Amino acid sequence: MRGCVVSLLVMASCIGLPILRRNSCPQSVRIACLKFRGLSAIVAREEQVSKPDETGSESCSSRRTFIKVQEERQQQAKHTVLISCPPKINEKKFLKYLSQHGTINTHFFYESFGTHAVVEFSKLDSVESLFSRASIPVIKEDCVVPFKSRLFTIKSTTSFEQAANQKPVGCQKQSTIPINELIAKLSSAENIEEQLFCLVDEYQLTEENTRLRFLVSSLINDVVSAYFPESTVKPFGSTVNSFGKLGCDLDLFLDLDDIRKSAIGKLPGPFSVEFQMKRVSSGRVATQNILSVIGECIDNFGPGCVGVQKILNARCPLVRFSHQPAGFQCDLTANNRIAMRSSELLYIYGNLDSRVRALVFSVRCWARVHGITSSIPGAWISNFSLTMMVLFFLQKRTPPIIPSLNHLKDLADAEDVHIIDDNDCTFVSDINKIKASKNTETLGVLLSEFFEFYGNFAFNKNMINIRTGKEQNKPEPSPLYIQNPFESILNVSKNVNQTQLERFVALARDIFPTSTSALRSPQEAAAAGAAPDAREGSERGVSDPCWAQVLDGDSEASPYLRPRAATAEKIAKPFDALRPKRKEEDRAAAGTELDPPGDPLKTEAYSARRSGGARTGTQGRIARPSEGAGERLRPRIALRVPPRTAALPKRPQENRGSSTGPGGDQRGSHDLLKGSKANQDIPK
Template sequence: MSVLFQTGKLCLYKKCLKTSFCKYVFLRKASDVPRQFVSFDEIVAQRRAEARRSLVVQVNSESSFTELYGYCSKYATVNDIHHYKNSGGEHFMLIECSTEENLKDVLQNCSSHQKDLDVMAVPSPFLWFRAAPGKEKYPVTTRSLAVKDGCNKVDEDALYEELLNCGTVSDQIQLLYDRTVLNDLGIRLRYMVARQLEVIFSSLYANIAIQPFGSSVNGFGKMGCDLDLVLTNALTNEMTAANRRLVYQEKKTEGGRSPWQRHMELVAALLELRAPGAARVQRVLHARVPIVKYAHDMTDLDCDLCYNNTSGVYMSELLYLLGSMDNRVRPLVLAVRRWARAVTLTCAQPGRWITNFPLTLLVLFFLQQQRLLPSVRQLVQLARKGDIRIAEDNLNCTFLRDASRLPAASRGDHNLQTLLMQFFEYYAQFDFQDKAISVYEGNPVRKPNALPLYIVNPLEQALNVSRNVSYEELERLRLEVRNAAWQLEAGLEGKKGDDWGILGLIEQRSTRSLKKLLRVGNSHRLVSVKDLFNDKEDDPNSTEIKSKVQRLSKTEKDNVNELKDSVVKDEKNSQNVKEKQTQSMKYKNTQVRNEVNRIRRGKIV
């Protein structure tokens, strides 16, 4: 150690540790609790800032990068450019500038509107890059695309091949999470859609803010998941200062319906008329929370926009907090969700089946039983003054926001394989008839009513988030967790096959049955289907195949002939028996015998 101090190598060692790569490695390997925790509010602020200094530009192909970068870099400093394609095969590039001022310079010097009388000009962060009137030369750059094809769908065949080559089930679960979790570009595009609506609605509302919530931000989202958006119009203290004597005249909403239903009607109309990329707008205004549903064609996102549903944002924050406490939580949740979709426990359409949100709570509750996660009650008790949050209808959403302030707890040595097996075993034996799932308490509680499945809302304990689940679906859930536990255990004991580990759990049942039917090396198949349709006469195997078919057909004909002979023989024997019985029978007189024979002859077909 003294040599290090004398030679100055320790200073060099410290300098190396300060690099961003080393910081990333050490933070990744360190425990989640002692390290510096990044709060949900910090993540949201970072993503919103990225969206405010970004543009999404439609281009001809990924080869347009050099020209687009050279054109924009003349007026601003470009941090990165991300490339992706939508389902229509159109190419887009997300450009992130270094500052918002740089972005304004680009828009002021590089952007224009179309010369079309049928188009109403609208400000939007979504643009397209048209061809130059002449050949422009740009300086040669060493920069390249930060991401190419960043939103491509997961290749299921390639994913199954990678899962097949994993060493353990834990490696499979972690790989499934790494390949299917919502990536950085997917999150950026979701905040860009929210930013687009903020720009369009800013002229109508004084302090408009549109924020993603749900799977897009809580860390449990997968590639291609839907986008939930909430529109808020909260006024700041500065905007409502009592010492200012000039007050804006405001329009009061009149009518029998809720004012926010009418506002959402206006929002839906603006989406149809003013939002580029918005399509298939649907109004669901008579729900408890009015929603406008639409599809965004440029990003391939299905969006649900609601007003002032801040409790959904705080629920996303709670799930983000619990998922950040242990690096095994999110991979386990995504594995369980994928399994539930494979066995059709969940469905994209609403109905009487369980959804992803209650499934996530089931996993979190199970991890609480393993003492890997605290209860929500503990988070509420440790909350400070800065953690106070009040949602709509005076709903108290106060809980600890900084996980680094939690007392140190034992993380346990269970790997993902063990946790997944224990998850199935736990709910295979759970008493759903009398007990309810309470993530708030961290323990099973008595059911307050006779609904089949009762999962307590962690932020509003009077609500059951699984009240739609029927008795039949609950029985299917219990059956499927038992089958999954048995299948996972059986797969671990035998040799590694095509469905070892989680492969047999996450494959669709129809696909699994077809693979078993067409599996190569099936010894039960006498002749392959491909060989039956082989028309080559000179094929050395054709003679053998035809002889097999002829032998099979000949054997079948012999069997049919034997069966016919036996039937005829049995009929003759039965007739002889009847004749003997008739001859042996004694009748009272000749008239009775003739009448009996006539009746018997009439019954013969």
């Protein structure tokens, strides 16, 4: 079971990972913690089911609301400074020096274009004290812009010999681990539950990374406040919705509502006083003008901000830039309050049940490996759309694991009512008011059922709607229709074309083509009366012959599994670096080169593929199923799915020519400046 899930999520069964047996090696403390965490999650769900009415228990009452968490993070950021340090610095002397300004709550170091330290003081006065002691740099060749911010540089006054003997400080990771290390950790897990929680632990935003993101938001707010003192820059999207991955973009929005709320009331008398302000033709024009000025200000005065692009003609105008000291690609929008409500909704769903985040992370990982999602704009399915699909699937379980948006609206109080631009964005904000689900399905079963569900979903006539949690006829003939939870007239997956949808369906059907029993644990198999694999017994953890075939790729045992190995050979191309390289001429002859070397027009196999001609070799196509397997491979829904003997659509290529920050979207400036229609309906 361990080896299959590793191959499923990461390597698509084509690397041939060894199946590590239980008790074959001593378990590390980390794996022991993961085991305890997985067991605790199962026990917690069973306790919630046995006591469904005790929503006001101590464990539930500790869950903070989204607004409360954001306010605490913003206050932390105001007390925090970002300092560029020498690569070798004495940490004790560094902290002792800064402690002269006040008590330090927390600190950590990280690497991004040099060594940096994030230091949080207990009081705001300490930051002001540091401001008063810092000096403006004197550079002989250049002239500096005298804009003071909480981004400092500290220099050591010790001799060069002493600095050379100093050990480097320990730095916190700001990116995901290499894929080979991830595979090793997943292989060491005991079951699927541990593997998926391990995936979440390795990919989710760390505490340090989250603090750094809110600090960058606060630093940008310092720049913006020069023009709009009462405005606030807030992070939204993956940074705050509990589904963020290390290396993801930092989405920011400029909240101007506080400016409108600043008036405390009129004085008694026959007069009223108003501000004189510029007038424009529409709110969109006002947003474009504001972002244009803010973009110029960030470009000219914002320390550490580089590569500023003003993308003002998109459906949601934005300013894109890289914050070099933090290593983030940032997108700044204005008055995007609906996006913040979407972030809060995802935060609630992600904290209702531990299985929600684990399933979302695993599906996203699978989609990224197989090229279903892409970091460049285009017709591919976005991470937000995948998240909506997972949530809808969990709403369709019996009983539902998470409630529909309409149910959350019914639980809302008067303070939860939000009407934004005539769109009803009302739902309960207190997670403790939502009863726990009685569903106790394991993550392994849910993962298998997810692919089964969407492998048979009637995309040709139905849409996905988490507001109702039910299939409904889609209002327009888009290949994939996922209704925006708040702006009901928008399709968040409008950019997805028929080819990419068919690719998703084909890959989903190809994951577990036998049965959902393949993901049963040994205990579940024993309870169901299934015999373990005769070759290695229960030690291997195989619950039935179908699972053994999936593990070993035994195509002779079942013709239904025969196309699976050939499909996996092609859809795991992102990890060519982990396999022995073949010569370019061999790859061209086989017709498998996704990114042909040299001039692609000179590659005969590539030209034949582009023109729709026949291919040669066995690696450039999906293997033809054996005789008698046609009935089992027949599509089960009225959807045009590519036949098993046809090649899967070409997976997206990375745009290596674009300028990006670490973990940022690799989007070309040409498409962005045009405000391409493909991206206009994708919310953050």
